[in-house]
Amino acid sequence: MKRIYRIGDEPMKERKGKGLFVFCCLAPAAILFILFMIVPTIEIFRISLYKWGGYTDNKTFVGLSNFKSLLQNQKFYQAFQNQILLIVLVTIITFAFALVFAYILSREKIKGQGFFRVIFYIPNILSIVVISAIFSAIYKPNTGLLNSIIGIFKHSDDQILWLGDQKVVIYSIVIAMVWQAIGYYMVMYMASMANVSESLYESASLEGAGKIYQFFTITIPLIWTNIRTTLTFFVISTINMSFLLVTAMTSGGPDGASSVFLSYMYQEAYTNSSYGYGMAIGVSVFLFSFALAGLLNVATKRQEVEI
Missing domain, CATH: 1.10.3720.10 (MetI-like)
Known part of the structure; x- marks a missing residue:
């Protein structure tokens, strides 16, 4: 017997396909935003707690x-x-x-x-x-x-x-x-x-x-x-x-x-x-x-x- 879908109903495969499409569209932008905005911002907060000249590996934790x-x-x-x-x-x-x-x-x-x-x-x-x-x-x-x-x-x-x-x-x-x-x-x-x-x-x-x-x-x-x-x-x-x-x-x-x-x-x-x-x-x-x-x-x- 053929199933009748109500308005707004979507098969599971179709919903998964839309979700995968949205994810593929947003993922590149999200990855770039995290790599070039979120990670550097966190790193700035971290480095601000150190005494460091920037050109050597000698870092001294100094807190605030x-x-x-x-x-x-x-x-x-x-x-x-x-x-x-x-x-x-x-x-x-x-x-x-x-x-x-x-x-x-x-x-x-x-x-x-x-x-x-x-x-x-x-x-x-x-x-x-x-x-x-x-x-x-x-x-x-x-x-x-x-x-x-x-x-x-x-x-x-x-x-x-x-x-x-x-x-x-x-x-x-x-x-x-x-x-x-x-x-x-x-x-x-x-x-x-x-x-x-x-x-x-x-x-x-x-x-x-x-x-x-x-x-x-x-x-x-x-x-x-x-x-x-x-x-x-x-x-x-x-x-x-x-x-x-x-x-x-x-x-x-x-x-x-x-x-x-x-x-x-x-x-x-x-x-x-x-x-x-x-x-x-x-x-x-x-x-x-x-x-x-x-x-x-x-x-x-x-x-x-x-x-």
């Missing part, structure tokens, strides 16, 4: 001594302070400009909108080396573009050392990071704003709401999910981006004034041959990033607004 030394090191606190300053300033400035530019290009009838989109996006496709070279040339004391422009309005023989002054260098890095990131997030927000119904803006206009009021009460709430996701991603990626720009432009100088988490870690692990101590810095960066991501998710959580 590397972390104690870290908390007593003034250079670590300087790198931490610089990193926090970069995260706060770059995030606020980048997202403010990206949202405003995206709103203007999405809502206002401006000639050559496609041209402006391309121009704003170009910095994102440039390599860090190219961006560093561009801004290093702009910041040159005698022949740089920035000092030349300032010299038109301020007649003085004293040139500003944008990458050589301890009080100014970190803000020079901020400008470069903002310039690099604005275009990418502007394009992302323009895509989100394109899904906002035009009728909402028309209704708000009929009720007398201005452009600024519409921006904060209609646009921002309706694209908040995208803002929240990109905010977490951007803040964490800033840690890596700041290391690349600092390494290429200043190498952490002058006198550690532009040193950040990862540049300090690199210096200790590979230049000073304190690999165990450097991995302790890496563990601190990992825990800081994890805690920061969690804090941002909690702080930006709000009820979703549906269109």
Whole structure:
């Protein structure tokens, strides 16, 4: 007698075949993730408990001594302070400009909108080396573009050392990071704003709401999910981006004034041959990033607004 299967019923062989197919698809990615992400992360935690130069087999277990030394090191606190300053300033400035530019290009009838989109996006496709070279040339004391422009309005023989002054260098890095990131997030927000119904803006206009009021009460709430996701991603990626720009432009100088988490870690692990101590810095960066991501998710959580 022929068996009749109900909807949702599947023969055992068919279910096993689907399970095997899913396993074969996921296994390569899972293996690579474990080998190149999980195992190295565990190894970093393990090595941080040793005193090791990195180039010999002589390892001495020191427990939490590397972390104690870290908390007593003034250079670590300087790198931490610089990193926090970069995260706060770059995030606020980048997202403010990206949202405003995206709103203007999405809502206002401006000639050559496609041209402006391309121009704003170009910095994102440039390599860090190219961006560093561009801004290093702009910041040159005698022949740089920035000092030349300032010299038109301020007649003085004293040139500003944008990458050589301890009080100014970190803000020079901020400008470069903002310039690099604005275009990418502007394009992302323009895509989100394109899904906002035009009728909402028309209704708000009929009720007398201005452009600024519409921006904060209609646009921002309706694209908040995208803002929240990109905010977490951007803040964490800033840690890596700041290391690349600092390494290429200043190498952490002058006198550690532009040193950040990862540049300090690199210096200790590979230049000073304190690999165990450097991995302790890496563990601190990992825990800081994890805690920061969690804090941002909690702080930006709000009820979703549906269109």
